[in-house]
Amino acid sequence: xxxxxxxxxxxxxxxxxxxxxxxxxxxxxxxxxxxxxxxxxxxxxxxxxxxxxxxxxxxxxxxxxxxxxxxxxxxxxxxxxxxxxxxxxxxxxxxxxxxxxxxxxxxxxxxxxxxxxxxxxxxxxxxxxxxxxxxxxxxxxxxxxxxxxxxxxxxxxxxxxxxxxxxxxxxxxxxxxxxxxxxxxxxxxxxxxxxxxxxxxxxxxxxxxxxxxxxxxxxxxxxxxxxxxxxxxxxxxxxxxxxxxxxxxxxxxxxxxxxx
Numbered sequence: 313x314x315x316x317x318x319x320x321x322x323x324x325x326x327x328x329x330x331x332x333x334x335x336x337x338x339x340x341x342x343x344x345x346x347x348x349x350x351x352x353x354x355x356x357x358x359x360x361x362x363x364x365x366x367x368x369x370x371x372x373x374x375x376x377x378x379x380x381x382x383x384x385x386x387x388x389x390x391x392x393x394x395x396x397x398x399x400x401x402x403x404x405x406x407x408x409x410x411x412x413x414x415x416x417x418x419x420x421x422x423x424x425x426x427x428x429x430x431x432x433x434x435x436x437x438x439x440x441x442x443x444x445x446x447x448x449x450x451x452x453x454x455x456x457x458x459x460x461x462x463x464x465x466x467x468x469x470x471x472x473x474x475x476x477x478x479x480x481x482x483x484x485x486x487x488x489x490x491x492x493x494x495x496x497x498x499x500x501x502x503x504x505x506x507x508x509x510x511x512x513x514x515x516x517x518x519x520x521x522x523x524x525x526x527x528x529x530x531x532x533x534x535x536x537x538x539x540x541x542x543x544x545x546x547x548x549x550x551x552x553x554x555x556x557x558x559x560x561x562x563x564x565x566x567x568x569x570x571x572x
Contacts, residue, residue, distance in 0.1 A: 313389065313551040314339075314347030315515065318372045319356045335376040336383055343386040346559035349408060350384070351551060352376060352401075353391030357412055357486070359445040359518075369397050377404045389433075393417030395424045402428040410511075410551075412437050412486065414464045415471070422471030433479040433511050434464045438487025448487045454499045457482055461506055479548070481511040485518055493519040497538065500545035513551035514538035536561055 317328075318335050329335045339350050354372035355363050363369075369392065380388060381404060389408035390401035395418040398409055407430050414434035415422045425432050436457045438448050450456050461480050468478055480503060482496045503510055514520070520534035521527065532554055539550050539558050543565055552558050 313349045313351050313511065313513075313549050314342030314345070314555045315551060315553050316342065316350050316352045316376075317356070318352065318354050318376050330372065332375045332379050336379050339376075339380055339384055339386075342555050343384055345556035347386055347555045348549070349387050349389050350380075351389040351391050351408075351410055352380075352406075353410075354397070355392065357441040359441060359485075361441045363441070366394050366396055369394065370400060373397065374400055374404070377401055377406060381405055393421065395420035399424050399428075402430060407431060409433065410481075411435065412441075412483070414460075415468060422468060422473065425468075425477075426472035429474070429477070431477045431479065432468060432473055433481050434461065434468065435481040435511075436460050436483040436486065441486075445487065448489060448492065450492065453488070453492045453495055454502055457496060458502055458506070461503065465506065465508065475508070478508045479511050480506065480508055481513065481551075484512060484514050488519075490519050490522045493517075497541060497545070500542070500547060504546055509548035510546075511549045511551060512542050512547050514542065515550075515552040515554070532557065540565065 316335060316339055318330050320330050329338045342350050352373055354369040387408065388406045389410045390398055390406045391410040392398050393411050393413040398421060409425050409430050410433040411421060412435045465478060469475060482503065484493050500510065515535050516528045516531040520531045520538065524534045536557060540561065542550055543562055550558065
């Protein structure tokens with residue numbers, strides 16, 4: 313999953329693609345580099361961020377989605393927790409919802425996703441982007457995230473979303489300390505037992521920076537290490553800024569895995 317942030321304030325690429333022309337050019341580049349999905353988002357969820365009004369989110373993403381309809385065959389995902397934004401995206405052919413609130417951010421979201429029969433990524437987040445990194449605590453982070461997913465999957469099914477449309481995402485960096493993130497990545501097999509595909513978004517995040525003492529611009533190699541781990545653990549998709557190096561690494565790992 314290639315990341316396309318059409319925001320002015322995302323932690324790594326904020327402001328780089330916040331015009332329609334720049335966003336379309338980047339989307340085409342991500343597709344050419346081998347993205348299986350392109351995730352379009354108009355709201356930064358970096359720690360401490362404040363969300364813009366829904367009208368502003370629509371203003372950012374809808375012209376980009378309109379422009380991409382005739383420019384791209386790669387499937388699109390909408391990164392939003394607002395049902396109104398999701399609905400407008402689905403009307404324009406988007407087939408995947410990436411919801412950082414796991415359908416908790418808008419009471420209409422479950423029904424809208426079921427109505428359009430889209431795939432839905434349920435992500436774990438403790439708190440909100442505004443406060444999620446203010447001393448997050450867990451008794452047992454793996455158990456608590458696992459129980460969260462069980463409840464959210466049941467909720468989605470009750471709303472009419474088909475089980476085969478569901479994904480889960482442990483929410484690396486969303487209300488977690490460095491140690492929480494590492495333990496969650498180490499325990500991916502626990503989440504595999506829930507029987508739905510797993511998406512992980514490790515790209516250039518602060519846990520990589522904490523380990524290597526590097527800013528976002530210098531976290532590619534650390535990201536690659538986390539992606540390699542995700543592949544070995546059986547993660548089904550990774551959400552990244554840098555599609556080509558990740559695609560090439562996974563292709564080599566695939567050839568090794570299936571050789572002989």
